[in-house]
Amino acid sequence: MQTVQPEDNTIPKKEQVNELFSNVGSVDFLNFEFGSRTYIQQIEESIQNTGKFCAIQVELKKILDFEVVWMTHDFQFMGGSLGCAEGEKLTKGFEFAMAHSMPVVVESRSGGARMQEGTLALMQLAKVTVAVEALKRRKIPFISVCKDPTYGGVSASYAMQGDVRICLLYTSPSPRDRQKSR
Numbered sequence: 172m173q174t175v176q177p178e179d180n181t182i183p184k185k186e187q188v189n190e191l192f193s194n195v196g197s198v199d200f201l202n203f204e205f206g207s208r209t210y211i212q213q214i215e216e217s218i219q220n221t222g223k224f225c226a227i228q229v230e231l232k233k234i235l236d237f238e239v240v241w242m243t244h245d246f247q248f249m250g251g252s253l254g255c256a257e258g259e260k261l262t263k264g265f266e267f268a269m270a271h272s273m274p275v276v277v278e279s280r281s282g283g284a285r286m287q288e289g290t291l292a293l294m295q296l297a298k299v300t301v302a303v304e305a306l307k308r309r310k311i312p313f314i315s316v317c318k319d320p321t322y323g324g325v326s327a328s329y330a331m332q333g334d335v336r337i338c339l340l341y342t343s344p345s346p347r348d349r350q351k352s353r
Contacts, residue, residue: 196224197256203287210287217248225256229264240268243278250282258295265302274312279330283323296328303332
């Protein structure tokens with residue numbers, strides 16, 4: 172699968188490309204450590220578990236005859252939390268959508284802003300909100316899909332700014348409940 176770099180401003184062919192900005196990844200610029208684990212260890216573990224460099228994936232998807240920019244929080248990458256890399260990918264996704272007049276779908280599943288990146292993680296909420304407002308000024312649709320859980324700043328900002336908001340509650344049965352149903 173070929174990857175489009177953030178500087179590329181052309182619409183890729185459906186059969187060649189589906190992921191955008193895959194080279195954007197989280198870094199430990201504060202040398203954060205909590206307990207016995209460093210942030211870089213947490214990042215490396217998340218990369219190993221998911222095969223991704225950050226918690227956001229940006230893709231082009233075709234739904235019926237419409238191409239959309241589809242952005243997804245990966246809860247398996249540090250609880251889908253929002254850090255600088257995630258804010259950058261979301262913003263780039265909105266900018267790509269504006270450049271090509273494509274609707275946006277953001278599938279949120281997040282614990283909120285990432286504490287390991289301090290106030291810079293909180294600034295990403297404002298950065299993405301600015302990108303959402305720019306998309307709205309161009310009258311390009313934005314659909315927000317909130318999955319359980321969607322908490323913190325993500326739920327207080329761009330997850331609730333969609334033209335259409337769809338909230339899904341998923342409760343997984345506990346092992347005890349599964350055993351009772353047998």
